[in-house]
Amino acid sequence: MVENKSVRILYMEDDAGLARLLQRKLQRQSFSVEIARNGDDGLATLGKAPFDVVLLDYSMPSCDGIDVLRIMAECKTSPPVIMLTGRGNEKIAVEALQLGASDYIVKDVDMGYLELLPVVIDQVLQKQQLIREREQMLKALQESEDRYRRLSAQLERMVLERTEDLQTSNRELEVFCYSVSHDLSAPLRTINGFSEVxxxxxxDRLDNAGRRCLSKIGAAATRMVQLIDALLDLSTMATDEPRLEPVNLSDLAGEIAQELHDLEQQHKVDVRITGGMEVEGDPALLRVMMENLLGNAWKFSRTLPDACIEFxxxxxxxxxxxxxxxxGIGFDLGNSGKLIELFQRLHLGDEFKGIGIGLATVQRIVERHNGRIWAESEVGKGATFYFTLSPIAN
Structure with a gap:
């Protein structure tokens, strides 16, 4: 219920007696009512002070209720209007409502319109309040949408800028890596070459200790060159986009197993490969992945009399x-997290040589193909490396 004391009503009525009657009736219910004798006076009064509701008589000289409604419709800030008429004409009611009137009531004392009018006024004011709240909500929603669009556009610009910065940094890093590789590899190869000379x-002029020192210098230089090359390969994998096409992993594994056998024919390893395993991926990257996985399996099982590798x-x-x-010799699964960290090796010593980048490279390749990799192993009971890739759809 609207608080009547705060409601200001303008009543446009040319019948002075009826106007005073309705005015006293409403004022007894604490409404504030001002009377305008015709439409022209009413419009002039509206221009001077704000009102919450307009009671508008349909039939008035010079400027009737319909004329007033048409004029008020041009003003967006007009208060709600209740049309009053002594004629119970449906056509009048429809015309008034079409022109913007909020409600319509027949001035029939026998029908109790004086008692009904405060209720209608209250309903109109509540409806007006709901309309204002809806408009405020729509405005707030529009402002939120505008703010969201601005933030989205800003975020998109930031992402594009960051992406461009990252691409620039990657290109600069790649140039730097190749430059460092060239600058470091050349003197290392020189050290290795002079050690051999x-x-x-x-x-023959050196004792055994001197010859061992020179051998270690050459081996260390060779290892450093291999490490630099491996790091360069790893950085390239992080920036190059995989070229996806069908790859037969079974055939690839067979080729790599044969290459390993040709390099170390003295080691007898039983290699078992399941046929027909086809995936979608970058052929060059997947070869590097399989070389590392099969190479590790070969390395850590080749000393066994019954060495076996299964793919x-x-x-x-x-x-x-x-x-x-x-x-093969396996490893402690509690340390498996270290397997894919750069330079981490679980098997030290000269028997199992390596630079600690192989499995990190494998992980990088699998992730570049939106896959994942994990291991199962026990010390002395071999190891199994699982990985997922996208299979060829049948």
Missing amino acids: LLEEYG GKSFQNGEMAYYVRDN
Whole structure:
């Protein structure tokens, strides 16, 4: 219910007696009512002071209720209007409502219109309040949408700028890496070359300790060159977009196994490969991945008299996974997290050589193909590396 004391009503009525009657009736209910004798006076009064409701007589001289409604319709800030008429004409009611009147009531004392009018006024004011609240909500919503669009556009610009900065940084890093590689590799190869010359031409003038020192210098230089090359390959994998096409992992594994056998024919390793394993991926990157996985399996199982490597596939947690399994020396699964960190090696010593980048490279390649990799192993019981890739759709 609207508080009547705060409601100001303008009543346009040419019948002075009826106007005073309705005025006293409403004022007894605490409404504030001002009377205008005709439409022209009413419009002039509206221009001077604000009102909450307009009671508008339909039939007035010079400027009737319909004329007033047409004029008020041109003003967006006009208060709600209740049309009053002594004629119960449906056509008048429809015309008034079409022109913007909020309600319509027949001035029939027998029908109790004086008692009904305060209720109608209250309903009109409540409706007006709801309209204002709706407009405020729509305005707030529009402002929120505008703010969201501005923030989205700003975020998009920031992402584009950051992406461009990152691409620029990657290009600069790539140039820097190749420059460093060239600057470091050249003197290292020189050190290695002169170490070999010293051993070949002056080795007889050195004792065993001197020759061992030169051998270690040459081996360290060679290892450093390999490390630099591996780091460069790893950085390239982080920036180059994979070129996706069908790749037969079974055939690829067979080629790599044959290459490993040709390099170390003295080691007998039983390699078992499941046929027909096809995936979608970058052929060059997947070869590097398989070389690392099969190379590790070969390295850590080759000293066994019954060395065996298996490359196959199986369902793991509802998805197809490929695996490389060996029966070699294995590792402590508690340290498996270190396997894919740069320069981490779980097997030290000269028996199992490496630079600690192979599995980090494998992980990077798998992630570049939106896959994942994990391991299962026990010390002395071999190791299994699982990885997921996108299979070829049948």
